Amino acid sequence: MSPLNYLRPKTMAEAMEQLQSGVALAGGTGLTPRRAQIETVVDISDLGLDKITKIQKIFQIGAGTSLQAILGNVEVPAALRQACVLEAGWNMRNMATLGGTIMEADGRSAMLTILLALDAEIAREPEGDLIPIERFLSVRDKITLITQIRFEEPRKLLYEQVARTPLDFPIVCVSLVEADESSRTLRLAIGGYGMRPLRLPDLKKFVRKGANIDEIVHRAQGAYENAGDEWASAEYRSAVAGILVRRLLEEGTAE
Numbered sequence: 001m002s003p004l005n006y007l008r009p010k011t012m013a014e015a016m017e018q019l020q021s022g023v024a025l026a027g028g029t030g031l032t033p034r035r036a037q038i039e040t041v042v043d044i045s046d047l048g049l050d051k052i053t054k055i056q057k058i059f060q061i062g063a064g065t066s067l068q069a070i071l072g073n074v075e076v077p078a079a080l081r082q083a084c085v086l087e088a089g090w091n092m093r094n095m096a097t098l099g100g101t102i103m104e105a106d107g108r109s110a111m112l113t114i115l116l117a118l119d120a121e122i123a124r125e126p127e128g129d130l131i132p133i134e135r136f137l138s139v140r141d142k143i144t145l146i147t148q149i150r151f152e153e154p155r156k157l158l159y160e161q162v163a164r165t166p167l168d169f170p171i172v173c174v175s176l177v178e179a180d181e182s183s184r185t186l187r188l189a190i191g192g193y194g195m196r197p198l199r200l201p202d203l204k205k206f207v208r209k210g211a212n213i214d215e216i217v218h219r220a221q222g223a224y225e226n227a228g229d230e231w232a233s234a235e236y237r238s239a240v241a242g243i244l245v246r247r248l249l250e251e252g253t254a255e
């Protein structure tokens, strides 16, 4: 194994230059097992990316914020804090960051499922732009640096999962967001399988009258009709996805 080049930039400009020949190092919990393939790491911990702020209704969470710090911030929506517990145990949560987590997460990630339902946006460098999480997931392997994750405070945020044990990664999970009072848009994401969670089409809150809950349940079942792997059969996942979506829609549309 070659010696590791460790760099620790103090400014974003320095980081951008160094990241041309190295990989971002946040908590290191995902990178460490791949140490043998890495020559240069760029430690991002001096870039001030570990702040959680809420300006008006917009949450901004620095990509370098540890999962434990998110869990400990009582302003952050409860389901997102709970997702930190589902991502990692206490030791790992103190090191692992939100940025590192969403760079590594697959379909079995509670965090990614919730951020998808929240319609989060990802701030990245060197582009200096803000991209929707859906787009982030399609360009993830080309990202140089995430600086921040932003989302609007939802009126309601719900999450449920079925797993082998309460703290295990989900076999199926669903998150439902009611956006805000004015738009009353409902957003649903399902996870528990594959490379990434999925978004179901947005709905308006009129589903509370029951008219199209069945249709949405059917879509959720359809999304997982081929989702079989070593953890569960496709039939099981599809049935559970339908049950969880119905449960959250009934809960989420109750006043």
Ligand SMILES: Cc1cc2nc3c(=O)[nH]c(=O)nc-3n(C[C@H](O)[C@H](O)[C@H](O)COP(=O)(O)OP(=O)(O)OC[C@H]3O[C@@H](n4cnc5c(N)ncnc54)[C@H](O)[C@@H]3O)c2cc1C
Pocket (backbone or CB within 6 Å): 023, 024, 025, 026, 027, 028, 029, 030, 031, 032, 044, 063, 064, 092, 095, 096, 097, 098, 099, 100, 101, 102, 103, 104, 105, 106, 109, 143, 144, 145, 146, 147, 169
């Ligand atoms: C025992 C163990 C079990 C694990 N189990 C799982 C698991 O089941 N599921 C899972 O998804 N992960 C798992 N991991 C991987 C890892 O712990 C998590 O994904 C973790 O949240 C990564 O966060 P980190 O801050 O430590 O990232 P790091 O290890 O520092 O980085 C992880 C990756 O993200 C990149 N990165 C980090 N921050 C940024 C940023 N701000 N901008 C751009 N790129 C960035 C790094 O370059 C690297 O490629 C496990 C790790 C260990 C040690």
